[in-house]
Amino acid sequence: MKEHINQFIAEVTKAARNPRFKHHSWYVDYHLKIVEKIAISLCRKYPAANRSVVLLLVWLHDYGKMVDYEHQHEATITFGREKLAKIGFKPAMIDQALEYVKIIDNHGRGDLAQAPIEVKIVSSADGAAHLIGPFYAVYWYENPQKSICEIMAGNRKKADMEWKEKIVLPEVKKEFKKRYEFILEQNGYGRIISFKN
Numbered sequence: 001m002k003e004h005i006n007q008f009i010a011e012v013t014k015a016a017r018n019p020r021f022k023h024h025s026w027y028v029d030y031h032l033k034i035v036e037k038i039a040i041s042l043c044r045k046y047p048a049a050n051r052s053v054v055l056l057l058v059w060l061h062d063y064g065k066m067v068d069y070e071h072q073h074e075a076t077i078t079f080g081r082e083k084l085a086k087i088g089f090k091p092a093m094i095d096q097a098l099e100y101v102k103i104i105d106n107h108g109r110g111d112l113a114q115a116p117i118e119v120k121i122v123s124s125a126d127g128a129a130h131l132i133g134p135f136y137a138v139y140w141y142e143n144p145q146k147s148i149c150e151i152m153a154g155n156r157k158k159a160d161m162e163w164k165e166k167i168v169l170p171e172v173k174k175e176f177k178k179r180y181e182f183i184l185e186q187n188g189y190g191r192i193i194s195f196k197n
């Protein structure tokens with residue numbers, strides 16, 4: 001299993017570094033590796049979680065973005081299935097991983113509260129990774145055609161959505177609350193700070 005996962009990580013890394021992928025210069029080091037680090041750390045907190053499934057989900061959940069950005073959710077399922085099968089993952093593992101990715105992608109429907117722990121770990125780690133990587137800063141860089149107010153509104157909306165829908169584990173909420181508020185502040189939810197004597 002470990003060997004198969006390593007092969008898949010190598011494939012995703014290759015796909016993510018393809019210059020045709022719009023986030024190619026930062027995605028592996030400043031998104032996927034951060035998600036992995038948080039997710040593995042959460043596995044220690046939740047020992048019943050299957051680490052192989054967690055690791056596979058970390059590297060699978062954004063695969064579609066790299067191969068067909070416009071149809072990313074469908075692409076993760078189609079191309080993900082193809083790639084995992086080619087590497088030699090068992091069909092049951094492939095089905096499970098793809099089912100779990102669908103739950104992660106459907107975060108807006110609120111299925112995550114009842115989701116398996118592996119899904120909760122990866123979804124929470126995914127949302128949290130955006131709060132400590134350069135994600136919100138990169139959005140400025142990658143969208144120079146947008147107005148400042150538009151970018152700030154977009155960042156607030158994204159941060160808020162991820163906080164409410166994707167970050168579902170209480171430990172992650174607790175650990176990342178200040179970072180979330182900081183992002184909101186930097187993107188327009190300013191507060192008046194008053195210093196007391």
Ligand SMILES: [Fe+2]
Nearest residue numbers: 031061062126
């Ligand atoms: Fe992600």
